[in-house]
Amino acid sequence: MREWPAIADHGVIGDLRTCALVSTDATIDWFCAPRFDSPSVFGSLLDRDEGGCWDLAPDGEISRTQQFYFPNSAVLITRFLTPDGVVEVHDFMPVHDSHEADHRQRLVRRVSGVRGKVTVRMLLDARPDYGRSRCHAEATDSAVVISGGGVRMGLTTTTELTVDGGTVGAVFTLADGDSVQFVLEMLDDDEQPSRDVVDDTAGLLDATTGFWRNWLAKSTYTGRWREMVNRSAITLKLLTHEPSGAIIAAPTTSLPELIGGSRNWDYRYVWVRDAGFSLYALLRLGFTDEANAFIRWLSERLGRDGQPDGLRGGLGPLRVLYDIDGNLPDEEEILDHLSGYRDSAPVRVGNAAVDQLQLDIYGEIIDSVYLFNKYGAGISHDAWSDVVHVISWVIENWDRKDAGMWEVRGREGAYTSSRLMCWVAIERTIRMARQRGLPGDVAAWSKVRDEIYDRIMNECWNPELKAFTQTEGGERLDASVLLMPMLKFLSPADPRFLSTLRAVEEHLVTDSLVFRYDPESDGLAGAEGTFSICSFWYVEALTRAGRLADAQLALEKMFTYANHVGLYAEQVSATGDQVGNFPQAFTHLALISAALNLDRALDG
Known part of the structure; x- marks a missing residue:
């Protein structure tokens, strides 16, 4: 069984509709969608075997990790230091403006090579309805559609994915300056994921950090x-x-x-x-x-x-x-x-x-x-x-x-x-x-x-x-x-x-x-x-x-x-x-x- 993180070993990201908890090993182990009070999609924080999670980390020895926020924002950075190099995971849920009428709920994960060459492994295992349901994952031309337990999601990325039943995985190597993007988007029943969103993660990041900094600038403290x-x-x-x-x-x-x-x-x-x-x-x-x-x-x-x-x-x-x-x-x-x-x-x-x-x-x-x-x-x-x-x-x-x-x-x-x-x-x-x-x-x-x-x-x-x-x-x-x-x-x-x-x-x-x-x-x-x-x-x-x-x-x-x-x-x-x-x-x-x-x- 995977080790338990401390409760405090988490940062939180959100889109003013729900939140996700990201541990210091870059695992998303708590996420309810589409609202705070919805059943969990990732819930390994409450059961390491049955809850489901989204893992993303170097494949091999990790010397240490560091986690911090982009200044004055809710964009979270997890940095992995390994014997082979350094990689960072940038996690956020996009928010463009206050009261977005057409808000799209997404979890964005951008993995960047900082130094050296590091192999990274990703595994997404969604367990909707507090782990009571299992998902079916189906590859399409541009993404993977993950559905089950009343939840339908689309995963788009800039790297090759593998599908095994209801889980989705990937293995890739990053050198200095390389990056791989993942976007998990909540979909309606008949909706298909769009490839365009993963190609614009830089724009989503800029818009989200801009939103948080503009909001905080209103503080009188x-x-x-x-x-x-x-x-x-x-x-x-x-x-x-x-x-x-x-x-x-x-x-x-x-x-x-x-x-x-x-x-x-x-x-x-x-x-x-x-x-x-x-x-x-x-x-x-x-x-x-x-x-x-x-x-x-x-x-x-x-x-x-x-x-x-x-x-x-x-x-x-x-x-x-x-x-x-x-x-x-x-x-x-x-x-x-x-x-x-x-x-x-x-x-x-x-x-x-x-x-x-x-x-x-x-x-x-x-x-x-x-x-x-x-x-x-x-x-x-x-x-x-x-x-x-x-x-x-x-x-x-x-x-x-x-x-x-x-x-x-x-x-x-x-x-x-x-x-x-x-x-x-x-x-x-x-x-x-x-x-x-x-x-x-x-x-x-x-x-x-x-x-x-x-x-x-x-x-x-x-x-x-x-x-x-x-x-x-x-x-x-x-x-x-x-x-x-x-x-x-x-x-x-x-x-x-x-x-x-x-x-x-x-x-x-x-x-x-x-x-x-x-x-x-x-x-x-x-x-x-x-x-x-x-x-x-x-x-x-x-x-x-x-x-x-x-x-x-x-x-x-x-x-x-x-x-x-x-x-x-x-x-x-x-x-x-x-x-x-x-x-x-x-x-x-x-x-x-x-x-x-x-x-x-x-x-x-």
């Missing part, structure tokens, strides 16, 4: 950590489904939080929480087009859906997550035929969290609407009516027990973070009403806002721990309380927050890395790593508390946990390895926020 912030911005953009405006949490499913454990979830959906925070990060960087597109997507979710609350199990006007089209995803399913990453079963598709009550989502989403109203074009009358409808529900339901922002399965509680975010939802609605003179019962809203504030200060504060706890009357800490000053709930100089920060440092922080909570409290088997978003929240909490030297050191330490191309998974394990789905939008948006706020504080 000029601070100290431009390389990390820019890479995080590109990553958030890669996780945006441009046709709909949706922003997914991650492009992968079931990458484990603990190797060999069962904490494996499908993140290829739009979490209202994650997307709301992403909108904040994009707005702070000046990317208003993406903010506008997501607000349009969100407006279709916010309104009255015409279903009585009882038919939704009392879950309210919003669900925790949606698919890219804004519909509820299919029921969670376990794919028993896949072994899972490093045998970390189960592999799940779908996510049962959709049926949870998570009250905090209302604060995150209303806060993002507030920011859009403040920094964008301003919300419409219909959008305001939808906000009022949502707030009316929050006012009636804020004190219910729920699953919390960490989506604890099987046990509900009175989570401090849920109370906090309900306070945010009402407080931001009051702000919008007063700033714009919008209609609403501000007096009634204010009364409930103050009631929530008093509940948190009285019931979520533990005088013995001298800290805010995870739940009302609880004894466990939770890193989400670090958000209090960022959300304007407490002053960062408030003695209660400062003592909470000290308690979090004592019990949840290890060398700048932060656990989200004591994992024994969630009822699931196995330990988990530190949560990278919480580590960046910690940086921001230190910043707001005036501990700028500590904040800068913690931020620089967090940068060392990024992978070789600046990407982050969800968590960092006890051994310093990245674990969980990858790359994770939540982590990258928190990086952006932490860097921006620390920059501003350091500049005085």
Whole structure:
């Protein structure tokens, strides 16, 4: 069996519809098409034997590999150094312009000889439908058509191909200056591949790098950590489904939080929480087009859906997550035929969290609407009516027990973070009403806002721990309380927050890395790593508390946990390895926020 790559040993490419993960040995081992949430075509990341992949590497000894991005782009370069010479693989998915009406989905791989003479071997083994289907490959005059499992693709190239059942191979030798191109194109049922596309890979590369550089040039960030912030911005953009405006949490499913454990979830959906925070990060960087597109997507979710609350199990006007089209995803399913990453079963598709009550989502989403109203074009009358409808529900339901922002399965509680975010939802609605003179019962809203504030200060504060706890009357800490000053709930100089920060440092922080909570409290088997978003929240909490030297050191330490191309998974394990789905939008948006706020504080 082929060796497993580390989760962090990947770069990501994409076309604003889906992504592909490319390992440091230039294997494409994860690719869902035509969308993020489609079944995988290449899925060896979750099963080395059954998943399928696209291998492309020197045929012989490899001294070492290097992987990096073309500057300010999503074009990935993998360089192989061998005893016979050096070759490079350039991987990208072409994007010409924003909102391409006639977008063609393609994976382009250009192999170039840099020095010496190197023999390269290629093998494409597509396994559609999460490896449950095998393909048939048929050579035509100009290409190979690969079909099966509801997928039809055309592979064109500038070298000779061999076909063996459903697999396609090639062996070729490159000297200095030589190159071979491969283009894998998604086809409609009766469509044939075009030879012209492989002859224009240089033009596709120029157009794609131009697109990314022109897009990034719109960023308003000029601070100290431009390389990390820019890479995080590109990553958030890669996780945006441009046709709909949706922003997914991650492009992968079931990458484990603990190797060999069962904490494996499908993140290829739009979490209202994650997307709301992403909108904040994009707005702070000046990317208003993406903010506008997501607000349009969100407006279709916010309104009255015409279903009585009882038919939704009392879950309210919003669900925790949606698919890219804004519909509820299919029921969670376990794919028993896949072994899972490093045998970390189960592999799940779908996510049962959709049926949870998570009250905090209302604060995150209303806060993002507030920011859009403040920094964008301003919300419409219909959008305001939808906000009022949502707030009316929050006012009636804020004190219910729920699953919390960490989506604890099987046990509900009175989570401090849920109370906090309900306070945010009402407080931001009051702000919008007063700033714009919008209609609403501000007096009634204010009364409930103050009631929530008093509940948190009285019931979520533990005088013995001298800290805010995870739940009302609880004894466990939770890193989400670090958000209090960022959300304007407490002053960062408030003695209660400062003592909470000290308690979090004592019990949840290890060398700048932060656990989200004591994992024994969630009822699931196995330990988990530190949560990278919480580590960046910690940086921001230190910043707001005036501990700028500590904040800068913690931020620089967090940068060392990024992978070789600046990407982050969800968590960092006890051994310093990245674990969980990858790359994770939540982590990258928190990086952006932490860097921006620390920059501003350091500049005085």
